[in-house]
Amino acid sequence: MLPGRALRWRPTEGRQMVTANGMAEVAAAVGEPARAAMLTALMDGRALTASELARVAAITPQTASSHLARLIAVGLIAVERQGRHRYHRLANPAVAQMIEGIMQIAGGIQVRPRARTGPRDLAMRAARTCYDHLAGQLGVDIADALQARGAMVIDGDGALLTASGRAWMCDMGILKPDAGKHSARPFCRPCLDWSERRPHIAGVLGAAICTHALEQSWVRRREANRALEITPKGRIALKATFGISCAG
Amino acid sequence: MLPGRALRWRPTEGRQMVTANGMAEVAAAVGEPARAAMLTALMDGRALTASELARVAAITPQTASSHLARLIAVGLIAVERQGRHRYHRLANPAVAQMIEGIMQIAGGIQVRPRARTGPRDLAMRAARTCYDHLAGQLGVDIADALQARGAMVIDGDGALLTASGRAWMCDMGILKPDAGKHSARPFCRPCLDWSERRPHIAGVLGAAICTHALEQSWVRRREANRALEITPKGRIALKATFGISCAG
DNA sequence: CCGATGCTTCGACCGGGACCGAAGCAATGC
DNA sequence: GCATTGCTTCGGTCCCGGTCGAAGCATCGG
Structure with a gap:
C-alpha cells in the first residue's frame, strides 16, 4: 500500500x-x-x-x-x-x-455599452483625420456601424470587408468596384483610436471613406489641427447612410 | 510618500x-x-x-x-x-x-454528445418503469425529445411543460386538457435516471406518458422485474411521435 | 450487532503565486 | 546631456489553498 x-x-x-x-x-x-x-x-x-x-x-x-x-x-x-x-x-x-x-x-450585472466622449478636446475627440482616414468618435462610430450591419468584421488586429459590405460601399459610390485589388497596401485594417481607445477603419477602405466624406462636404477641415467639423449636410447623410446621430 | x-x-x-x-x-x-x-x-x-x-x-x-x-x-x-x-x-x-x-x-475540443448505453443489464437499461413513469434509455430519450422540440424545459431540479408542449400532448391523447390542474402532485418533474444518470420525466405528465404507452401497447411489462419490452408497434409509434429510434 | 462502503471533517504539510520595494530599461521632454 | 514617465525584471516575504492520512458519520448488508 x-x-x-x-x-x-x-x-x-x-x-x-x-x-x-x-x-x-x-x-x-x-x-x-x-x-x-x-x-x-x-x-x-x-x-x-x-x-x-x-x-x-x-x-x-x-x-x-x-x-x-x-x-x-x-x-x-x-x-x-x-x-x-x-x-x-x-x-x-x-x-x-x-x-x-x-x-x-456570477450573478452578473451586464457590461455598460461604452461611456460616451469625455469633456475635453471636444473638437478633436468628435472627429479628426488620422493620416488619410477618419478618426475620433466619428471614425469609431462608422466602424461600429459597418460591423453592426454585417458589412465588416473586426477580429483582433485584422479586419475584413464582407462581400455584401463591398457591394454596399460600391453602390454608394464610396468605393470603386476594383479598388485595392492590385495594391500592396492593406485594404481594410483596424487602427486603434487614441481618444476613443477603440478601432476605427484605416487602409484603402478608410481612405476612401474619408475622401468621400470630404468630397461630399460631409465634413470640413478645421483650423490648423486635424480636427474636422461635421456639416449640416453631413449630419443628415451620416444618419441616412450609417445610422449615426452626431450630437450638435 | x-x-x-x-x-x-x-x-x-x-x-x-x-x-x-x-x-x-x-x-x-x-x-x-x-x-x-x-x-x-x-x-x-x-x-x-x-x-x-x-x-x-x-x-x-x-x-x-x-x-x-x-x-x-x-x-x-x-x-x-x-x-x-x-x-x-x-x-x-x-x-x-x-x-x-x-x-x-482553451483551444477546446468539443464535448462528446454522451456515450450510449453500456453492455450490462440490457433489458433494464433499455426501458423500465420507475414507480408510475418510464425510465431507462427510453425514458431519457423521451425527455430529450420533448426538450428538443421545445415542449418542455428542464432546468436544474425543476421542469416545465410549455404551452405548445401541453397542446401537443393533448392532441395526441396522452394528456387530458385539464390534467393536473387541481392536483397537489407535481405536474412535470425531472427524476434522475439510475442507469443513464440523466433526467427522465416524472410527475403527472410522466405517469400519463407511461399509461398511454401501456394502453397503446407501445411497451409491455416483462418478467418479474420492472423491465419493459418495446413492441414492434411501439417502435413505429415512438419514431413517429418522438423521433426516437429504438435499437432492436 | 458488526463490518463494508461512500463520503466528509480535521490536522498538518508544502508549494505556487500574489504582492511590493528596489533597480533596470526604454521613450519622451527639457 | 539629465530628469521624468511608463513599464518590466529581480529578489524576497507571506499566505492561500491543494494535498493526503487518519478519523468520524451516515447507509447498507449481513
Whole structure:
C-alpha cells in the first residue's frame, strides 16, 4: 500500500485531462480578483494602458505587469505598443463572450455599452483625420456601424470587408468596384483610436471613406489641427447612410 | 510618500470591483485542474458520484470532497443524495454554456454528445418503469425529445411543460386538457435516471406518458422485474411521435 | 450487532503565486 | 546631456489553498 494514490487513483483517461488542464489554465487566469477587474475594465472594447489597468485593479504597476504577462500568455488579451505606452485590449471577441458567460453565472450585472466622449478636446475627440482616414468618435462610430450591419468584421488586429459590405460601399459610390485589388497596401485594417481607445477603419477602405466624406462636404477641415467639423449636410447623410446621430 | 500604495493606487470605483470579484470567484472555482476535470466529466449532462469524480480528477476522495464543496458553494454543481451515494451534476444549462465558452478559448475540443448505453443489464437499461413513469434509455430519450422540440424545459431540479408542449400532448391523447390542474402532485418533474444518470420525466405528465404507452401497447411489462419490452408497434409509434429510434 | 462502503471533517504539510520595494530599461521632454 | 514617465525584471516575504492520512458519520448488508 506504499504507492498509495499512484495505484488506486489513476485517472481513467488521459485525453480528457489535457483539455481540462487547458481549461483550468484559462479559468485560473480569470480567477483572480485583480485580473478579473482588469478584464472587466476591458469589456467595453477599449484598449487601456498598463498603469490604467493597475489602477482599476488597485495594485501597483509591478504587480499589474506580471498579471498582464500571464493574461497575454494564455491569449486573453493582446497588446499594442505606441511610444512609451502599451495599450492592452481583449484578444478577440470570443474572449469577451467567454467573460460574459462567466459573469452570467456570477450573478452578473451586464457590461455598460461604452461611456460616451469625455469633456475635453471636444473638437478633436468628435472627429479628426488620422493620416488619410477618419478618426475620433466619428471614425469609431462608422466602424461600429459597418460591423453592426454585417458589412465588416473586426477580429483582433485584422479586419475584413464582407462581400455584401463591398457591394454596399460600391453602390454608394464610396468605393470603386476594383479598388485595392492590385495594391500592396492593406485594404481594410483596424487602427486603434487614441481618444476613443477603440478601432476605427484605416487602409484603402478608410481612405476612401474619408475622401468621400470630404468630397461630399460631409465634413470640413478645421483650423490648423486635424480636427474636422461635421456639416449640416453631413449630419443628415451620416444618419441616412450609417445610422449615426452626431450630437450638435 | 509613506502611505505609498494606499494613496497612489486607490481604486477608481468600488462598483466594478464587486462584479469583478464575483467573476473571479466563479472563474477560480473552474481554474484548478482537478475541478476542471470534474466539470468536464459532467459536461455530457450525466450525474456522477463523488468517488467517480475523484477518479476522473485523479485525486483522493478527501480532496475531491473539498473541491465539490467549493463547486457547490459557488453554484456550479448541484447534488442529489440517494442512499449512501451523492450524485453531482452541473447546476443548470447556463453553467454548461459557460464552460463551453471557456473551452473554446482553451483551444477546446468539443464535448462528446454522451456515450450510449453500456453492455450490462440490457433489458433494464433499455426501458423500465420507475414507480408510475418510464425510465431507462427510453425514458431519457423521451425527455430529450420533448426538450428538443421545445415542449418542455428542464432546468436544474425543476421542469416545465410549455404551452405548445401541453397542446401537443393533448392532441395526441396522452394528456387530458385539464390534467393536473387541481392536483397537489407535481405536474412535470425531472427524476434522475439510475442507469443513464440523466433526467427522465416524472410527475403527472410522466405517469400519463407511461399509461398511454401501456394502453397503446407501445411497451409491455416483462418478467418479474420492472423491465419493459418495446413492441414492434411501439417502435413505429415512438419514431413517429418522438423521433426516437429504438435499437432492436 | 458488526463490518463494508461512500463520503466528509480535521490536522498538518508544502508549494505556487500574489504582492511590493528596489533597480533596470526604454521613450519622451527639457 | 539629465530628469521624468511608463513599464518590466529581480529578489524576497507571506499566505492561500491543494494535498493526503487518519478519523468520524451516515447507509447498507449481513
